[in-house]
């Protein structure tokens with residue numbers, strides 16, 4: 001069973017050129033506005049309020065921007081991996097134990113990325 005929090009995030013990023021990169025525009029810093037994302041946290045015996053998940057995720061959003069500022073190769077895969085690790089550690093640091101966390105990030109109207117389970 002999962003608790004699910006959906007919200008939106010805007011961010012600026014770029015990725016490095018590599019074999020298989022079709023859209024070369026991704027190499028230039030660009031903005032994604034109001035991207036929908038969903039964070040899921042598994043249910044355990046310890047009660048976790050929806051509002052607590054919201055608080056942790058929303059309060060940590062600015063760290064996402066800081067992370068992106070310091071990486072030149074912020075692929076969708078790397079972004080959600082980084083973010084998931086943060087949310088897991090925030091939950092643990094606040095006494096909610098080792099939780100399973102999944103993140104879905106809708107980067108554009110057509111494309112998105114999932115991580116976790």
Ligand SMILES: [Zn+2]
Pocket residue numbers: 013026030032107
């Ligand atoms: Zn992009």
